[in-house]
Amino acid sequence: MAGHSKFKNIMHRKGAQDKKRSNLFSKLSREITVAAKMGAPDPDMNPRLRLAINSAKAQSMPKDNIQRAIDKASGGDEESYEEVRYEGYGPGGVALIVEALTDNRNRTATNIRTAFSKNGGNLGTEGSVAHGFERLGLIEYPAAAGDEETVLEAAMEAGAQDIESSEEGHAIWTAAEDLHQVAGDLEQRLGEPEGVKLAWKPTVTVAMDEGAAGTLLKLVDTLDDDDDVQTVWGNYEIPDDVLERLG
Template sequence: MAGHSKWANIQHRKGRQDAARSKLFSKLSKEITVAAKMGDPDPDKNPRLRLAVKEAKGQSMPKDNIDRAIKKATGGEGDDYEEIRYEGYGPGGVAVIVEAMTDNRNRTASTVRSTFGKNGGNLGETGSVSFMFERKGEVTYPVDAGDADTIMLAAIEAGAEDVESSEEGHIIYCADTDLNEVATALEAALGESDSTKLIWKPTTTTELDLDGATKLMRLIEALEDDDDVQRVTANFEVSDDVMEQLGAA
């Protein structure tokens, strides 16, 4: 099993997502406010805001929180945030991309660099690892949205590029610039998705043993614990056996 999405599954089994719900909502609110400030406060007229709201709903964020985040932008409240991407290597030579949103570039850069160093990683220059990823749109649906053939047909008609179906659900990929249109078409055919977002999809992966995976997870946890960090992506791969051991730890 590969990628950071699998780590999210481990977190869920450990109950970490419940413990981090407040922090998650804070980060989602920040993205909604920034998206609303950069464009129209109406999600129907602002693709980025529409995706941010959709992702918040997918994470069960209350409607009041979403509305409050949009009003912050329209009322001129909230800090002016800068979007920054950091790239580096984690334990085992795994490529790591950190997407941050900050009102203090120096503070965030210092914290991210320190977190990499304290957890067996090294922060690199911009572009040092992103060549090992592709920027893609990702739409996910639960298993009961339809069988693999049904999902594939809907994805093709919507203009998607690829579909991965498993017992955990369906993941549909498309060009990053097509995400809003593809997600809208899929919603018309299949109903509401579980998640719709832009991702960094690894084009190559690094396999880790239990020790390496444990160390990498420690780095990812530490990075995601930073309020300025919006999301972390890593191109690791682990066997089902290692995944089970991590989940049971």
């Protein structure tokens, strides 16, 4: 198991998401509705819905908003969303995976392609970069959940694969099929997590210099601003001093 944190670079920065809470809530609501439509409206019987609700709670989404999103799934809503994954390369050869929920594939594809082309990237075909990632479960805890040794012990006993800790918090990685079981066991030991999700973890990361990092983050921000985009994953690693200079 690892003890050094790289996960803050794997998914788009939470700080930027926090500044766009309304947009974030909209995306979380969409995921909850789709999850409820595809399975039972009871999170105890629908693992995907439970994941979506846990993610919403981690972002302090009000209970009423969560319930409305669940109710929308059985309300005969004319909107019908489908899951789409886009893959491509950003500045510096960084591999990016963009997960989206859309009711219009043509609109979303055009927006994603434009974002890549205007920010030093190239949109590829499905499967063009996914081979460089593992599909795993990711459970996130704040630093206050415990010191690295405490969290490591709890993660090992719960059957996790890996842990990455830093001053910001703890990222616990599991096999995708073990995510719910490990998350449940950890909740008994460490309390409710900040996030529980399926994730794309890169097998190799790319170190970014300041010039390429600045352009890359503009690309990621542009993608994240799109209403249809749910999550942006990448194999980039940006040194802390570079992030500070970029603000």
